[in-house]
Structure formats: C-alpha cells, structure tokens
Amino acid sequence: MVNSHLRVSRKGRFNIFPNTRAKIIFYVAISTAYLLVVFILGVTMNSNKYAVDYSAKFISPCLQHLFGTDFMGRDMFWRCIKGLSNSILIGILASIVSSFIALVFGVSCAIICGKYDKLINWCVDLCMGIPHLILLILISFMLGRGTVGVTVAVAVTHWPALTRLVRAEVLQVRSSQYVQAAYKMGKNKFEVAVNHIIPHVLPVYLIGVVLLFPHAIMHEASITFLGFGIPAEVPAIGVILSEAMNHITTGKWWLAVFPGLMLLSVVILFDVIGENLKILINPNSGNQ
Numbered sequence: 001m002v003n004s005h006l007r008v009s010r011k012g013r014f015n016i017f018p019n020t021r022a023k024i025i026f027y028v029a030i031s032t033a034y035l036l037v038v039f040i041l042g043v044t045m046n047s048n049k050y051a052v053d054y055s056a057k058f059i060s061p062c063l064q065h066l067f068g069t070d071f072m073g074r075d076m077f078w079r080c081i082k083g084l085s086n087s088i089l090i091g092i093l094a095s096i097v098s099s100f101i102a103l104v105f106g107v108s109c110a111i112i113c114g115k116y117d118k119l120i121n122w123c124v125d126l127c128m129g130i131p132h133l134i135l136l137i138l139i140s141f142m143l144g145r146g147t148v149g150v151t152v153a154v155a156v157t158h159w160p161a162l163t164r165l166v167r168a169e170v171l172q173v174r175s176s177q178y179v180q181a182a183y184k185m186g187k188n189k190f191e192v193a194v195n196h197i198i199p200h201v202l203p204v205y206l207i208g209v210v211l212l213f214p215h216a217i218m219h220e221a222s223i224t225f226l227g228f229g230i231p232a233e234v235p236a237i238g239v240i241l242s243e244a245m246n247h248i249t250t251g252k253w254w255l256a257v258f259p260g261l262m263l264l265s266v267v268i269l270f271d272v273i274g275e276n277l278k279i280l281i282n283p284n285s286g287n288q
Contacts, residue, residue, distance in 0.1 A: 024276045031269040035088065038266065042085020049078035050235065058247075061254050068254040070240075071247060076254065080262045082235040088266065090151050091216040097155035098216075099162060099209040106166025107197060110174060111189050120167075124160040132157065136219055140228045150229035154216050162208045169201040203281045211274035214267040221263055237263045 053073035224238025
C-alpha cells in the first residue's frame, strides 16, 4: 500500500503534499520562519558582533567570517543580519501606516462617493504620476533624512495602489443584496462599512499589506544607498552596499554580493508569502 502522504504525479515524481493547499501552507510557513529568525536575531543582537576591528580588515569569506569583513574589520554576516532586521522593521511600520491610509480612503470614497471620491482618486493619480523614487527622496530630504525621514517617506507613498484595490472591492460589495438590506433596516453608512463591507474586503486587504513589504524594503534600501535614508553609522543594507561600491573594483566582491543576495532573499520571500496567500484564499485552490 502506498503511503497516503506520498503521491505519484503524472510525470512519475513523488509528491509529499496531498494537495496544493498543503504545499502553499508549507511554503508560507518556511518563508515566515526564515524572516522571523532574521528579524529576531537582528533585534536582539549585541553590537559587539559587528564591532570595529582594524586588525581584521578585508578578510575574505571563511568559517570564522562567513561573509568576510569590511574596510573596518566588521563582520559582514552579522552586519547584514542587523541591516535586514532594520529594513524589515521599517517595512512593517511603513506597511501598517500605508495600509491603514489605503483602507480608510478606499472604503470611505467608495461609500461616500461624489466629490470626495473624485478628490481621493485625484490624489491617487497625482501620487502615482510622480516617479516613486523622486517622491521618496523629496519627502525624506524635507524631514531631515535619517531613520525617521525614510520611514515616513516610505509609509506615506505606498497607499495609492492598495487604495484603488480596496475601493474596487468595496464597490462590488456595496451593490450586494445583504448590504442593501442593511441600509433598508436603518443602518447608517458607518455601521454598514464596519459590520458588512470591511470584513468582506479584509482578505484582499491583508494580502495587499503583505505585498507592500517587498516594495517598502526595496525603496528603503534604494534611498539609503543614494544617501537620503538611514545614516552611515546605522547598519543597513543600503549603507553596506553604498560602502561596498568604494572597494568592489579592488576585488572585494563579498562586500556587495552577500548583502545583495540577503536583500534579494528577503524581498522574494515576502513576495512568495503574499502570492501564496493570494492563492490560498481562493476556495478552488485546495483540491487541485
């Protein structure tokens, strides 16, 4: 008898997952676990892990220093972990703020309609019409750059796309029979929004929040790399990559390759979580 957990596909390969839903849950769990480990390690890390040691400058990757050391003798592995945890933290804060703005604007403009809806749509078109990186740099520069400047810049510039998505979902729900019945029973617009509309759009909204993370992290690293974000004394992937540009032409390839790969892995994993959650909420995905 063949084990129920081991199924043979049509191509003759063994499949340990009973269905697509189980495989998706596994991918999401592994990705989430990796990101949590990186975040917790970075937040709880002692600064001695990446302390300056001029006697260990430019050591290539080895067992003692997995990612090598930089021009100040700092361990690149632990600097990358600390930098990624800072990026994830900024991504979390920015996604929470942006998603809240998107939820409020998306729900309110679809319910209130009229001139308010036109105003919000005009603001969305305006924000999306300006090159994103330029808008980020302008806001961060006006706020004095630094961690606060880059966090606010990322937070207040990532809501337009999600606002459009939420608004479209609310417009579909608003015409449904149970919403119309709630209005006829004397419920006001606020009660209908809280009790009937928001719970319906919540799954799509949460997926949009998760998919904001990779954009927020990449934009934070980008403007930090250009010198308009996190200051140089704070470990950050953008700072590390910016410093690596001064030494990569001399053969110190590990200064840019490993931080870049770590950043790419975090961005891809957040995207994997979001895309798989999108499939998971589809009721037809479980029995494929």
